[in-house]
Amino acid sequence: MATQNAKIDVHHVTRVEGHGNIVVNVTDGTIEKCEWQVPEAPRFFEAMVRGRHYSEVARITSRICGICSVGHTLASLKASEAALGIEISQQTDLLRRLLKHAENFDSHILHVYFLVAPDLLGVPSVFPLVPTHGDVVKRALRMKRLGHEWGTCIGGRTTHPTRAVVGGFASLPGGARSVREAEDNLRELKEKLLGAVPDAVATFELLGELAGGIPPFTRPTEYIGLVDDKEYGLYDGKIGCVMPDGTRELFEVSDYRSVTNEYMTDQSTAKFAKHNMDSYMAGALARINLNYDRLHPEAMKLAEGLGFKTLCFNPYMNSVAQFIEAVHNVYMSVGYIDQLLEIGLKDEKPVEPTRFGRGVGATEVPRGILFHEYEYDQEGFCTKGNCIIPTNQNHGNIQRDFDALVPELLAMDKTEKEMELMLEMLVRAYDPCISCSTHYLDVTFKK
Amino acid sequence: MRYLLGLGNYAMGDDSIGLRLVEHIAEQCLDIDFEAIEVGNNGMLVLTYFTEETDLILVVDAVRFGGAPGDFTLFSPDEVDTQKVTGGISTHEGDILRLIELAKQIDQPIPPIRILAIEPSSMDIDQGLSPELESRFEEYVQAAVEAMRQELE
Numbered sequence: 001m002a003t004q005n006a007k008i009d010v011h012h013v014t015r016v017e018g019h020g021n022i023v024v025n026v027t028d029g030t031i032e033k034c035e036w037q038v039p040e041a042p043r044f045f046e047a048m049v050r051g052r053h054y055s056e057v058a059r060i061t062s063r064i065c066g067i068c069s070v071g072h073t074l075a076s077l078k079a080s081e082a083a084l085g086i087e088i089s090q091q092t093d094l095l096r097r098l099l100k101h102a103e104n105f106d107s108h109i110l111h112v113y114f115l116v117a118p119d120l121l122g123v124p125s126v127f128p129l130v131p132t133h134g135d136v137v138k139r140a141l142r143m144k145r146l147g148h149e150w151g152t153c154i155g156g157r158t159t160h161p162t163r164a165v166v167g168g169f170a171s172l173p174g175g176a177r178s179v180r181e182a183e184d185n186l187r188e189l190k191e192k193l194l195g196a197v198p199d200a201v202a203t204f205e206l207l208g209e210l211a212g213g214i215p216p217f218t219r220p221t222e223y224i225g226l227v228d229d230k231e232y233g234l235y236d237g238k239i240g241c242v243m244p245d246g247t248r249e250l251f252e253v254s255d256y257r258s259v260t261n262e263y264m265t266d267q268s269t270a271k272f273a274k275h276n277m278d279s280y281m282a283g284a285l286a287r288i289n290l291n292y293d294r295l296h297p298e299a300m301k302l303a304e305g306l307g308f309k310t311l312c313f314n315p316y317m318n319s320v321a322q323f324i325e326a327v328h329n330v331y332m333s334v335g336y337i338d339q340l341l342e343i344g345l346k347d348e349k350p351v352e353p354t355r356f357g358r359g360v361g362a363t364e365v366p367r368g369i370l371f372h373e374y375e376y377d378q379e380g381f382c383t384k385g386n387c388i389i390p391t392n393q394n395h396g397n398i399q400r401d402f403d404a405l406v407p408e409l410l411a412m413d414k415t416e417k418e419m420e421l422m423l424e425m426l427v428r429a430y431d432p433c434i435s436c437s438t439h440y441l442d443v444t445f446k447k
Numbered sequence: 448m449r450y451l452l453g454l455g456n457y458a459m460g461d462d463s464i465g466l467r468l469v470e471h472i473a474e475q476c477l478d479i480d481f482e483a484i485e486v487g488n489n490g491m492l493v494l495t496y497f498t499e500e501t502d503l504i505l506v507v508d509a510v511r512f513g514g515a516p517g518d519f520t521l522f523s524p525d526e527v528d529t530q531k532v533t534g535g536i537s538t539h540e541g542d543i544l545r546l547i548e549l550a551k552q553i554d555q556p557i558p559p560i561r562i563l564a565i566e567p568s569s570m571d572i573d574q575g576l577s578p579e580l581e582s583r584f585e586e587y588v589q590a591a592v593e594a595m596r597q598e599l600e
Contacts, residue, residue, distance in 0.1 A: 048574075144495065
């Protein structure tokens with residue numbers, strides 16, 4: 001007997017970055033309402049950058065997100081450099097890739113351990129895990145600290161990095177005063193990365209144990225992310241699209257609007273996006289579906305061990321894809337450090353503009369592909385800006401997943417509570433980063 | 448090492464006070480003998496500063512402590528009880544008191560921590576501060592820098 005009546009009204013899904021609501025009404029077996037709502041207000045960053053000098057723009061737009069601020073910085077720098085006719089050096093390219101991987105690792109560890117694992121372990125948050133899984137919590141914090149030290153070494157800090165600037169880097173890794181010291185800092189970072197391998201293996205074992213708790217829901221959809229002809233698409237590349245039947249397309253980054261096709265809906269103040277189908281997914285699962293063959297061999301080994309196969313149409317597997325990427329991030333970064341040490345670091349000055357015009361930059365942030373676009377006047381002041389963030393690109397796909405999942409849950413005779421949990425877990429799997437999060441304190445003084 | 452950490456969200460009105468304050472202090476180069484860091488809404492980042500080597504953390508944040516909007520006070524975490532009911536830790540739900548609680552539970556070092564609390568007027572979606580906080584911004588800057596220096600003496 002299928003569930004006939006259900007009323008779900010989750011006002012602000014917990015353990016996501018910001019505010020999003022789930023509303024489902026089912027009466028006498030009829031689904032009257034089934035919505036993923038995002039009550040997010042416009043933030044006007046595009047207006048804020050107008051009139052600002054190119055040297056200031058990345059610093060402003062990195063504030064779009066405290067979790068993905070490295071990605072916003074890099075997408076912004078790439079867009080500005082495209083507009084300003086700047087070709088960066090190999091050293092800058094490698095250092096930026098190192099920084100990008102640091103952010104990805106840091107964010108994925110936060111998401112997998114602190115936001116998703118409690119669902120799989122059947123507890124409401126990380127706190128109840130301390131007495132039963134104290135070693136897991138400590139490991140999570142150890143890995144989070146590594147992500148922080150990794151990003152700080154390259155970018156100056158992990159939130160709103162200071163060293164990555166238009167044309168290059170403002171200072172050497174670790175803020176070193178000499179090339180030799182900087183190279184030592186990179187060697188030290190490499191040792192730390194390799195030192196994280198046992199934690200990665202332990203995480204793999206934990207995920208193997210918990211994998212049975214991942215809902216088996218699948219819904220074929222379109223996946224969009226960067227595809228890099230050199231490596232797994234993360235820092236750079238063209239826009240790749242893979243359809244459910246495996247058909248692939250590539251688009252130039254400068255044509256991003258023809259891919260994102262943003263539109264407004266009544267149910268949400270955030271924009272939705274669509275491409276060939278009426279929605280698409282961005283993020284780790286999209287990236288791995290597009291780039292599986294380019295995973296680092298060690299990461300691919302773990303993916304195979306977890307039974308991960310592409311094309312994977314289960315959005316709940318996004319968290320598993322994130323962990324596979326986290327391992328990929330570690331090994332790729334060890335390789336970048338080796339390359340940097342092999343070519344020898346130089347104390348380079350940032351490259352200067354050669355022209356002023358329009359440019360688009362794209363990079364992957366933990367939650368998916370991110371686009372920035374700017375136009376500059378002849379004195380280097382921004383006249384126009386546009387940023388398309390991945391969470392907005394995913395809203396439509398979350399809605400379509402809801403549309404497919406709710407009837408399945410009803411047919412399985414799930415209770416309201418069970419349905420609510422499954423829908424919340426689905427939202428959390430996408431790791432949405434919605435801008436309206438606050439975490440102010442509310443206290444009373446002890447007598 | 449001593450850290451001045453600014454928490455908050457630029458898009459949520461007075462919730463951004465910690466961020467704006469730390470940003471201003473760094474821009475004015477007032478952070479000569481400490482490090483001023485914009486933590487933003489990446490609250491878990493705070494835990495990475497919980498080490499044996501950390502001499503002091505001063506957190507600047509919007510805090511409802513019963514004052515008038517714009518009022519500020521300085522306290523230690525053990526002087527207060529949280530009134531906030533949260534399901535866990537994320538950038539949405541976590542606060543510094545919850546993070547300290549987590550660190551204690553897993554025996555992580557807890558450095559000396561002080562909180563510069565600023566009573567918000569509005570934490571609705573807004574890209575700026577309320578007039579109450581805007582007009583007292585310089586007072587907060589002085590209070591933060593003095594708190595860092597006092598602790599150093």
